[in-house]
Amino acid sequence: GAVVSQHPSWVICKSGTSVKIECRSLDFQATTMFWYRQFPKQSLMLMATSNEGSKATYEQGVEKDKFLINHASLTLSTLTVTSAHPEDSSFYICSASHPGQEYEQYFGPGTRLTVT
Amino acid sequence: GQNIDQPTEMTATEGAIVQINCTYQTSGFNGLFWYQQHAGEAPTFLSYNVLDGLEEKGRFSSFLSRSKGYSYLLLKELQMKDSASYLCAVSNNDYKLSFGAGTTVTVRA
Numbered sequence: 001g002a003v004v005s006q007h008p009s010w011v012i013c014k015s016g017t018s019v020k021i022e023c024r025s026l027d028f029q030a031t032t033m034f035w036y037r038q039f040p041k042q043s044l045m046l047m048a049t050s051n052e053g054s055k056a057t058y059e060q061g062v063e064k065d066k067f068l069i070n071h072a073s074l075t076l077s078t079l080t081v082t083s084a085h086p087e088d089s090s091f092y093i094c095s096a097s098h099p100g101q102e103y104e105q106y107f108g109p110g111t112r113l114t115v116t
Numbered sequence: 117g118q119n120i121d122q123p124t125e126m127t128a129t130e131g132a133i134v135q136i137n138c139t140y141q142t143s144g145f146n147g148l149f150w151y152q153q154h155a156g157e158a159p160t161f162l163s164y165n166v167l168d169g170l171e172e173k174g175r176f177s178s179f180l181s182r183s184k185g186y187s188y189l190l191l192k193e194l195q196m197k198d199s200a201s202y203l204c205a206v207s208n209n210d211y212k213l214s215f216g217a218g219t220t221v222t223v224r225a
Contacts, residue, residue, distance in 0.1 A: 103164070104161075
């Protein structure tokens with residue numbers, strides 16, 4: 001199988017604080033992980049591509065200093081939302097690719113972030 | 117860039133068939149995916165097409181025409197649990213996925 005987990009599944013934080021979301025590939029090593037954001041009634045928007053051992057590649061319009069991505073191992077990538085604001089409230093989803101099958105992404109269950 | 121279009125909403129009766137169309141314009145192509153997403157949950161994989169033609173998997177089928185930039189997802193023998201959002205996504209040369217806005221399918225008894 002190819003299982004991807006995320007933690008936490010939901011989080012509420014106060015405006016101005018930082019929140020870290022973890023994405024783990026449980027039964028395979030993922031050289032590449034992707035981070036998406038989904039606002040209500042909208043589709044998934046790719047935020048960044050995370051490669052193990054190197055800097056993440058951010059999509060146009062995504063602030064790299066606000067959304068810190070660390071891919072420290074082949075099974076773990078983290079997304080830290082710094083100085084969160086209410087407009088950052090969203091559903092954050094990660095996905096991971098199996099080496100040799102990069103065309104297919106396995107999605108985590110998502111993290112619901114609410115900033116008050 | 118990528119431009120992916122699909123209808124916003126569709127409604128059908130339990131037991132019926134529904135076809136969701138997707139058209140795309142891309143700068144690179146490495147396959148087209150269909151995902152199902154229930155509210156508040158992550159997308160789940162339904163199908164993958166990289167060559168022209170029809171892929172059938174149980175009640176779900178997906179078709180691709182690369183020359184026309186067109187795909188459809190066919191849902192047969194609709195069940196109430198099929199009420200969900202269906203996302204068309206195109207993989208580019210870097211294996212990045214670009215998603216359409218999604219089609220909300222409502223199945224009525």
